[in-house]
Amino acid sequence: MSLVDNYQELRKCIAGEVMIVAVSKTKPVDMIMQVYKAGHRDFGENKVQELTAKQKLLPEDIRWHLIGHLQTNKVKFIAPFIYMIQSVDSLKLLTEINKEAARCGRVINCLLEFRIATEESKFGLSFDDAVAILNSQAFADFRNVKICGVMGMATFTDDIRLVESEFRNLRAIFENLKDIYFRSDPGFREISMGMSGDYQLAITQGSTMVRIGSLIFGER
Numbered sequence: 001m002s003l004v005d006n007y008q009e010l011r012k013c014i015a016g017e018v019m020i021v022a023v024s025k026t027k028p029v030d031m032i033m034q035v036y037k038a039g040h041r042d043f044g045e046n047k048v049q050e051l052t053a054k055q056k057l058l059p060e061d062i063r064w065h066l067i068g069h070l071q072t073n074k075v076k077f078i079a080p081f082i083y084m085i086q087s088v089d090s091l092k093l094l095t096e097i098n099k100e101a102a103r104c105g106r107v108i109n110c111l112l113e114f115r116i117a118t119e120e121s122k123f124g125l126s127f128d129d130a131v132a133i134l135n136s137q138a139f140a141d142f143r144n145v146k147i148c149g150v151m152g153m154a155t156f157t158d159d160i161r162l163v164e165s166e167f168r169n170l171r172a173i174f175e176n177l178k179d180i181y182f183r184s185d186p187g188f189r190e191i192s193m194g195m196s197g198d199y200q201l202a203i204t205q206g207s208t209m210v211r212i213g214s215l216i217f218g219e220r
């Protein structure tokens with residue numbers, strides 16, 4: 001099977017309303033170009049340096065999603081072009097994104113990343129952290145970031161019930177935040193969860209956006 005076959009097979013398995021972010025980290029630009037030519041526009045990378053290098057070489061109308069941990073001092077490198085930053089995990093980072101977006105005359109789409117996995121190593125906010133951000137005066141003053149929803153990664157395990165409960169938890173976080181802060185904002189609507197190994201489960205739990213790497217591009 002070619003890359004494009006992989007992509008088209010996957011597209012058939014996933015309902016049209018669920019966005020596929022093709023995670024191209026570690027993969028060369030010619031592979032990205034093959035998927036682009038099949039009509040795909042949303043690609044995800046987890047490292048700023050790799051992302052900026054690829055962005056320069058690839059078509060302008062690609063919508064780039066940053067899905068990995070972002071250091072505040074690197075925001076300026078992606079602010080001119082990034083479509084969505086899915087890994088917002090502090091007020092400090094959001095403040096920097098707002099500042100750099102303003103300098104570029106842009107509004108940058110953001111997702112709040114939550115720590116839903118039981119594993120220690122994962123980045124992300126707790127529900128209370130998010131409440132503190134959304135209640136802050138700083139947040140009220142931001143004009144150049146748009147909070148579009150939430151993102152999370154489940155524990156890497158075969159335990160389907162654990163993964164399912166983590167996805168259910170992220171969905172509940174989304175619904176709660178929507179009720180409290182975004183009731184009148186139709187733009188707050190994304191639940192980014194699910195990867196190659198667990199995307200079907202994520203969709204049954206309400207995912208609107210799946211981030212798929214190896215199923216499209218092959219093992220890394």
Ligand SMILES: *Cc1c(COP(=O)(O)O)cnc(C)c1O
Nearest residue numbers: 023046067195196211212213214
């Ligand atoms: C690498 C990565 C993915 C995609 O992983 P696959 O298992 O290859 O589909 C999704 N989300 C994040 C945050 C990643 O770093």
